Amino acid sequence: MRIALNLAASAALLMLAGQSATADPCREAFMKVKTDSKPKGPTRSRSVSLTNGKNPSTSMHLSNGAGDWMTHPTAPSVGPWSLEVGKVLYVSSDQGKTWTKARDMNDPGHDPEVVRKEVADAAAAATNLICGTDEMDGLRHETFEADIVYPKMNMTTREKLWLHPDTRRVVKSHMVMRMSGIEVETTQFTEYLPELTLPKP
Numbered sequence: 001m002r003i004a005l006n007l008a009a010s011a012a013l014l015m016l017a018g019q020s021a022t023a024d025p026c027r028e029a030f031m032k033v034k035t036d037s038k039p040k041g042p043t044r045s046r047s048v049s050l051t052n053g054k055n056p057s058t059s060m061h062l063s064n065g066a067g068d069w070m071t072h073p074t075a076p077s078v079g080p081w082s083l084e085v086g087k088v089l090y091v092s093s094d095q096g097k098t099w100t101k102a103r104d105m106n107d108p109g110h111d112p113e114v115v116r117k118e119v120a121d122a123a124a125a126a127t128n129l130i131c132g133t134d135e136m137d138g139l140r141h142e143t144f145e146a147d148i149v150y151p152k153m154n155m156t157t158r159e160k161l162w163l164h165p166d167t168r169r170v171v172k173s174h175m176v177m178r179m180s181g182i183e184v185e186t187t188q189f190t191e192y193l194p195e196l197t198l199p200k201p
Contacts, residue, residue, distance in 0.1 A: 052183050171191075
């Protein structure tokens, strides 16, 4: 009986050792970043985009960290502004002076939990994952780079994230998205703000 127990214990230890040896710390760290759902508070993000390698444009995205946000173009500055407040999407054609309701945003496709699960599933299946470090603003940032497929949108991406060494938050991202023959390359820089007030439509 004792011999059988010893053999079972040895087998369990070997199994655990095998799992430990095959664990991928790079993928585990990447998944932790991609699935982090902790409240991050208000943010301001500046994005620079290229469509099929030309027509550069920049935009600003403001989020209060509780689900409400506003996006508007900055260069060129023409184009509609978008604002979501209380699961209702509004648009403005006069740079935020007046707002018109576009539609409700309470469909399942915009449910935060549904979106988080889709992101987590796509990240878990990521390929060509690379973990490294980059120097930025005098600090060494941890980086994650991977090919990710989003089947629901029929979109493939090559994504790179920069993690601030002190806050452990993503402060820069670079993504090349390919969908329906169109390639969009976007670089985004994110600031974390102490407070933020969005317009009231």
